[in-house]
Amino acid sequence: MRLVRRFGLLAVLAASLVALCLFAAGSGQVDVPPAEVLGSLLHHLGLDLGPEPSAIQGENALWIVRFPRVLLAVVTGAALGCAGALMQGVFGNPLAEPGVIGVSWGAAVGAATVIVFGLTALGNWTIVAAAFCCGLLTTLLVYSMSRSNGRTEVVTLLLTGIAVNAVATAALGLLMFASTNDGLRAITSWQLGSLAGATWNSVAIVGPVAIVGCAASFGLAGRLDLLSLGERTARHLGVHVERLRFAGIVLIALLTSSAVAFSGIIAFVGLVVPHLVRMVAGPGHRILLPASALGGACLLVAADLVARTAVDFQELPLGVLTSVVGGPFFFWLLRRTRARSGGWG
Secondary structure (H helix, E strand, C coil), X not given: CHHHHHHHHHHHHHHHHHHHHHHHHHCCCCCCCHHHHHHHHHXXXXXXXXXXXXXXXXXXXXXHHHHHHHHHHHHHHHHHHHHHHHHHHHHCCCCCCCCCCCHHHHHHHHHHXXXXXXXXXXXXXXXXXXXXXXXXXXXXXXXHHHEECCEECHHHHHHHXXXXXXXXXXXXXXXXXXXXXXXXXXXXXXXXXXXXXXXXXXXXXXXXXXXXXXXXXXXXXXXXXXXXXXXXXXXXXXXXXHHHXXXXXXXXXXXXXXXXXXXXXXCCHHHHHHHHHHHHHCCCHHHHHHHHHHHHHHHHHHHHHHHHHCCCCCCCCHHHHHHHHHHHHHHHHHHHHHHHHCCCC
């Protein structure tokens, strides 16, 4: 019965994601009914099924603006959701999340550096590579500083995240000071988080990185379940703990860098989604990781839809919307964790 419920959750999340994508792609200044959205997609795939948009404006809106934006929201949300679940498993801490402990901001500094100085050494992959390197260094720093006597300390983890966020914010401020007007606008947009710049090119860059990162994360699920029993038990059962943690850290940096490369700082997705999934499906990573990826994609598609349709002719910052939901959730989780442990000491 529990197995049916768990796999049923994946089916519900997948169906919800498809429905959300069809609705989101048709919503905006030029409304396109979901049936016509599906029909247009099927016709482009060579299947003569369903109605196509009656007006050329609707067709152009779908394929130039809406589909790239929805797909970028899907891969970004999936990367953030999976990275959050993976980070909580690697650190053994329910409060770990790329945005909370500064990994997203570290990756953002790398990408902003590329924008300001116009670096193009790796072509279209330069931003992702710079974000990955800075995100990896930040994750390693947080991991090393939060470890004490073989375990991850909650207080040290949070304080390290605060310090990293402060340093990254200062670095971004210096980059903004040294940048041109175009660079200034780009970095400001990064800090607020937005999918407004979504293009097919950005989807082609972020998509493969996020897919490979999520797939590799799923391969660690069984060992993460053993690690959750404790390091000593995991070692007795044949798990190379430090190798597992390092692989997890690299994947977290990869997923986070792909998420922030074009979307900017979108906080709390990796904190909220894994906990909601865990409440339904339990702590097993074989379900938790893919469900968190699907849940993150659903949440970000829905949040982006609200961001661009809530106010006429204006777009709300996507990162602000996710923080409005995630901030109170984080406070609740913090109090719950403290109450269970009887304090921080």
